[in-house]
Amino acid sequence: MMLILFAALQATAPLSAAPPPAPRPADAAAPTPAERDCLAQARTDPVAAERLVQRVAGVTPRLRQCLGLALVGQQRFAEGAATFAAAAQAAELAHDAAAANYWAQSGNAWLAGGEAMKARGALDAALAAGTLTGLQRGEAHLDRARALVALGDAKAARTDLDQALVSADDDPLAWLLSATLARRSGDLDRARADIAQALRRSPDDASVQLEAGNIAARSGDAEAARTAWQAAVRLAPDAPAGRSAANALRQFDTPEAAK
Structure with missing residues (x-):
């Protein structure tokens, strides 16, 4: 349960802080010179x-x-x-x-x-x-x-x-936000489907990888969560998404993670 709980706490950024378009x-009609x-x-x-x-x-x-x-x-x-x-x-x-x-x-x-x-x-x-x-x-x-x-x-x-x-x-942001909202609502099937669409459109976006890890964690797939969070850290180590992913990865270093 520790993995799932920690992921949920780390997952607030995509909907509240994603950079706006x-x-x-x-x-x-044709603009004036000015x-x-x-x-x-x-x-x-x-x-x-x-x-x-x-x-x-x-x-x-x-x-x-x-x-x-x-x-x-x-x-x-x-x-x-x-x-x-x-x-x-x-x-x-x-x-x-x-x-x-x-x-x-x-x-x-x-x-x-x-x-x-x-x-x-x-x-x-x-x-x-x-x-x-x-x-x-x-x-x-x-x-x-x-x-x-x-x-x-x-x-x-x-x-x-x-x-x-x-x-x-x-727009990958639309799929990312849809996936995040679905996860928060407990609709993991929808969350997994929508984050797959976001990943297809923007695999190099750290926020997308962060959310992919959060959804995997909520689904109980620790290895997929670890892989996605590592990708987020690699892509943007100093950005909020990368820092959140790094925090999430620390749980794998705890004694509870080995149980």
């Missing part, structure tokens, strides 16, 4: 992009979006989230379908800043618009699931994760 630029320059700078020099927006007269929703990207690029997540929300509100007034994507970006930034309740509100607005499709819709469901887990609503999170797996099934 990068904010997604909106699909829209918008194009800003978007290019936001990727390479977010401080310069912020200054560019400050110099432009008549800030458009897309320039507000670019400012949000620049702020997030500086890890000023709350400011970025509020700026994306302002872009969404301006786009709604202009009857611009990109508003939903700006709301999704706002939710993503709130998540990065640890504000789950605000993230849920922004993502509710993004999905309620009904204009997100394909991968963008799937990623919005995935982000809302992450917010719901942080808020303690596992049932609603499962609904969003199942939606994300339909539209964003190539």
